[in-house]
Amino acid sequence: MKAIVLKEFGGPEVLRVEDIPLPECGPDDILIRIRATGVNRADLLERQGLYPPPDPQPRYQIPGLECAGVVEKVGQRVTRFHPGDRVMALVSGGAYAEYVSCPADNAWIIPEGLSDVQAAGIPEAFVTAYDALVDKAGLKVGQRVLIHSGAGGVGSAAIQLARQMGLHIATTVGSAEKAEHTKNFGAEIAVNYHEQDFVEEVRKWSGAQGVDAVLDFVGQNYLQRNLSVLRTGGVVVVIGTLSGAKGQIDLGELLKKRLIVRGTALRSRPSYDKMHLVQEFQEATGALFETGRLRAVIDRTLPLDQAPEAHRYMATNKNIGKIILSVSQG
Ligand SMILES: NC(=O)c1ccc[n+]([C@@H]2O[C@H](COP(=O)([O-])OP(=O)(O)OC[C@H]3O[C@@H](n4cnc5c(N)ncnc54)[C@H](OP(=O)(O)O)[C@@H]3O)[C@@H](O)[C@H]2O)c1
Known part of the structure; x- marks a missing residue:
């Protein structure tokens, strides 16, 4: 799959697309085929080597804390999701990619009527x-x-x-x-x-x-x-x-x-802690997204390979709402 792998730390130019193997999908995980992923300030710090991923350290360091996409595969203990479900998820890294694997409990179904880009702007x-x-x-x-x-x-x-x-x-x-x-x-x-x-x-x-x-x-x-x-x-x-x-x-x-x-911090929390928060959030807000009373404010959407441009733009403080990277499967 294509992914932005941090092989060195530095300016936006270190965000380069590489070809790497698909992530593994553990028994409690789902593998998501990503369609859109949100850019976060933390990604800018991670790119500079100032915000390492929580343990266990991943084989490939890929930024990206949230995504929207389609379930490609489910782990053997997962019953809540099925291949083909449209989901959004909070992940602790790895979302600047075509696929990400995450605990099923940190994902939820995209409310009716929301586009992939809108959904990708919600989790974080x-x-x-x-x-x-x-x-x-x-x-x-x-x-x-x-x-x-x-x-x-x-x-x-x-x-x-x-x-x-x-x-x-x-x-x-x-x-x-x-x-x-x-x-x-x-x-x-x-x-x-x-x-x-x-x-x-x-x-x-x-x-x-x-x-x-x-x-x-x-x-x-x-x-x-x-x-x-x-x-x-x-x-x-x-x-x-x-x-x-x-x-x-x-x-x-x-x-x-x-x-x-x-x-407060989301990324470093254990998965079960995020699970409770995600469930509470989903119950409290799902209908509000469906009726449009809540919406992710999207400033702009750029393709994944323009992640350097997205980071440069965020650093200018000009964005109003979220910057999203769209991920098209090659
Ligand atoms: N704890 C967590 O779990 C968690 C989760 C998500 C985000 N965060 C953090 O929350 C912050 C905001 O994230 P975001 O995604 O909303 O970022 P964002 O969309 O980039 O917005 C940040 C805005 O803060 C303002 N700003 C930047 N530097 C400033 C400074 N030195 N003094 C005053 N205002 C400044 C700018 O707006 P103005 O032009 O209006 O000043 C900037 O556009 C980041 O620090 C991020 O790391 C934490």
């Missing part, structure tokens, strides 16, 4: 957003949330989910164009952080109360300010560290307001 962004809003922040209808990087893949998913949960949503973005889009996704205010201070704007919007939760992808540069916009008992969910992973906080504020800072 939406499951991460669901985990953060529901499991990590425990948000309830009527509460307030600040979602940073609201036009990104995860941000655009989180805003839509938050709207379905009946939350009040503020977001931060890097341009006026992104601000418009995030309001269409469901944000009540979109703060362009190049021009405005989000702490000040969120205080005005929330009537000085602050927010119940912050979903953060920025890390270092925002950590203290995230604490400042929280109301008493609020929680910051750290999902990414785009500006750096080290930070200083005022522990006095943490104590006084009884705040929580907690992290």
